Amino acid sequence: MREIIIIGSGPAGYTAAIYAARAGLEPLLLASSVEAGGELMNTTEVENFPGFPEGIQGPALMEKLQEQAEKFGTTVAYDDVTELDLTGTTKKVILGNGESHEAHALIFATGSAYRKLGLPDEERLSGRGVSWCATCDGFFFKEKTIAVVGGGDSAMEEATFLTRFASKVYVVHRTDTLRASKIMQQRAFDNDKIEFVWNSEVIGITGAEAVEGLTLRNTVTGAESSLDVGGLFIAIGNDPRTHLIHNTLELTAEGTIAVEGRSSRTSVSGVFAAGDVIDPTYRQAVTAAASGTVAALDAEHFLAALGE
Numbered sequence: 001m002r003e004i005i006i007i008g009s010g011p012a013g014y015t016a017a018i019y020a021a022r023a024g025l026e027p028l029l030l031a032s033s034v035e036a037g038g039e040l041m042n043t044t045e046v047e048n049f050p051g052f053p054e055g056i057q058g059p060a061l062m063e064k065l066q067e068q069a070e071k072f073g074t075t076v077a078y079d080d081v082t083e084l085d086l087t088g089t090t091k092k093v094i095l096g097n098g099e100s101h102e103a104h105a106l107i108f109a110t111g112s113a114y115r116k117l118g119l120p121d122e123e124r125l126s127g128r129g130v131s132w133c134a135t136c137d138g139f140f141f142k143e144k145t146i147a148v149v150g151g152g153d154s155a156m157e158e159a160t161f162l163t164r165f166a167s168k169v170y171v172v173h174r175t176d177t178l179r180a181s182k183i184m185q186q187r188a189f190d191n192d193k194i195e196f197v198w199n200s201e202v203i204g205i206t207g208a209e210a211v212e213g214l215t216l217r218n219t220v221t222g223a224e225s226s227l228d229v230g231g232l233f234i235a236i237g238n239d240p241r242t243h244l245i246h247n248t249l250e251l252t253a254e255g256t257i258a259v260e261g262r263s264s265r266t267s268v269s270g271v272f273a274a275g276d277v278i279d280p281t282y283r284q285a286v287t288a289a290a291s292g293t294v295a296a297l298d299a300e301h302f303l304a305a306l307g308e
């Protein structure tokens with residue numbers, strides 16, 4: 001029986017592991033079999049993580065976080081959690097290989113997944129012009145012509161934000177009406193740098209080393225056309241990875257795991273949650289890392305109280 005198990009190997013999971021390990025809790029971190037390292041494994045340059053003034057590649061940053069967690073006594077296992085039993089005081093975790101592990105406390109740091117268009121070149125050009133995060137990557141598109149896909153509030157917000165850098169922003173949307181709130185729509189309509197491409201879907205992304213253009217299909221006529229852009233921001237939604245705990249932990253209206261106030265305490269005693277899986281708003285590496293710290297400290301206090 002372990003003191004603590006952490007599920008997830010993104011910035012939240014590894015930061016929780018660094019704190020828990022330094023507190024002598026010898027955590028087991030379950031890192032996933034194919035997606036170890038979390039979302040930053042899908043990007044190139046990260047320029048906004050504090051402490052790296054010259055920037056750092058996403059995978060290199062995750063390697064450093066893992067190294068720091070292991071240095072203090074974290075055990076990392078590369079497998080997916082397929083089942084959880086959170087009913088008793090002992091938390092039970094079952095892995096894809098059939099192994100089971102038990103602990104007094106559990107930190108859930110499984111992140112959230114940006115929805116993808118499902119195009120063959122989307123992954124290949126991720127971090128090379130294809131992005132899901134204007135806050136993270138907008139800076140790289142100074143004086144470029146780019147496109148945003150989506151019609152909701154986040155698409156309007158990203159498009160408006162990106163006009164600070166880009167010389168022109170196309171908003172490509174499947175229909176001729178937006179889901180975004182009126183105020184967000186108006187802000188985008190009033191912006192001279194934004195042009196809407198209505199009734200259109202992206203069916204291809206071109207470029208050998210980086211994005212050079214898009215192939216569009218008109219959803220009414222079926223006609224295909226091309227659009228020269230140096231970047232594509234996909235803003236069609238986000239899904240917190242909560243499938244393991246549906247009907248077990250309380251969720252918020254946004255689908256994230258509900259936590260008590262500024263803590264990481266979930267609706268089940270001894271279960272803590274951190275990072276993008278509890279965050280409908282900020283979703284940054286450094287906010288996820290900070291949230292991992294909160295979870296480790298909460299878990300540490302919980303375990304200390306158990307031993308009293």
Ligand SMILES: Cc1cc2nc3c(=O)[nH]c(=O)nc-3n(C[C@H](O)[C@H](O)[C@H](O)COP(=O)(O)OP(=O)(O)OC[C@H]3O[C@@H](n4cnc5c(N)ncnc54)[C@H](O)[C@@H]3O)c2cc1C
Pocket residue numbers: 007008009010011012013030031032033035036037038039040042043045046047048049079080081082109110111112114126127131132133136137241244274275276277283284285286288
């Ligand atoms: C392309 C891209 C570029 C980005 N660039 C930046 C940037 O420049 N700066 C910045 O601050 N942020 C950036 N972000 C956002 C940042 O990556 C996230 O906010 C951050 O990674 C969230 O950390 P997390 O630990 O909460 O979750 P994640 O990084 O999503 O990690 C969660 C981990 O849990 C694992 N997991 C899920 N389910 C299971 C399971 N059942 N068993 C085991 N493991 C499981 C996942 O596989 C994953 O490895 C970017 C995101 C993307 C997609």
